[in-house]
Amino acid sequence: METVVRxxxxxxxxxxxxxxxxVMEHNRxxxxxxxxxxxxxxxxxxxxYNELVLEKPNDIYSQWIQDPEKWGGAIELSILAKYYKREIAAYDIQTTRCDIYGQGEGYTERAMLIYDGLHYDALALTFFEGAPEEVDQTIFPILKDGTIGHVSKLAEKLVQDANRQRKFTDTANFTLRCAVCQKAFVxxxxxxxxxxxxxHSNFQEFK
Incomplete structure (x- = not known):
């Protein structure tokens, strides 16, 4: 039985x-x-991609994003959708919202990610729970109604289940400590x- 897995x-x-x-190349x-x-x-x-969009000068941002310690977000996803000429659907577990990058560009395929507030994982369609990754389908044709059909429904169910199980980090209220100077933040x-x-860019969550 087909299912969407994380x-x-x-x-x-x-x-x-x-x-x-x-999701684009089966390469982590x-x-x-x-x-x-x-x-x-x-x-x-x-x-x-000006300073208003990037929140820093263009050349500084270009150096910054190549630092393996820096995180990506909406700007990076929109650029990668354009690079691969495919939509990228990013599901947020906390809100169950789905943001689609590259929408309206005329792309004919879509891939899916899931986000828990701090971390991104890939979503894939597989023939049964526990099937090997080699048979994962991660790119889906976009239908005339703008969805990817039953795959969208399966992905939404996975996200809703994760939300019910509270498998997300509430980034507005979680507690962090700076590993450099030990200051705590909410x-x-x-x-x-x-x-x-x-x-300082090294933070650790603590209860």
């Missing part, structure tokens, strides 16, 4: 890039290459402000 990507600050690598080791693709795209189009916003001021 393929776990290592938690190494490059999960978004490696999750995209898996694409982070370095895809970071370079993003940097080159940004550098080649400073009108679209929520992602405080941690980001601290990182911006100090350059």
């Amino acid at each position: 393929r776990v990507i290592p938690s190494d600050n490059s999960c978004l890039f490696n999750a995209v690598g898996y 080791n694409k982070a370095s290459e895809l970071r370079q693709v993003i940097a080159a795209t940004v550098m080649s189009d400073s009108a679209t 929520g992602q916003k405080e941690a980001v402000e601290h990182a911006t001021k100090t350059g």
Whole structure:
């Protein structure tokens, strides 16, 4: 019986890039290459990718995104959708929302990711629970109604089940400690402000 499963990507600050690598090419080791693709795209189009969009100067961002310690998000997903000429659907477990990158560009295929507030994994269609990854289907034709048919429904069910089981991190209220100076913070916003001021980028969650 067909089912959508979550393929776990290592938690190494490059999960978004490696999750995209898996769904697009069945390769979990694409982070370095895809970071370079993003940097080159940004550098080649400073009108679209300006300081207002990137929240830092174009050239600084291009260096920043190639650092394996830096995380990716919406900007990077939109660039990678354009690079692969496929839509990328990113499901958020906490809100059960699905953001589709590359929508409206005329692409005919879609791949899917799942996000728990801190981490991205890949989603794949398989013939039965426990089937080997070699038979995973990760790219799906987009139908006339703009969906990927029953696969969308299977993905939504997986996300809703994960939400009910609270398999997400509430980034507005979770507690973090800076591993560099040991200061404690509540929520992602405080941690980001601290990182911006100090350059510290190693945070650990604690209860």
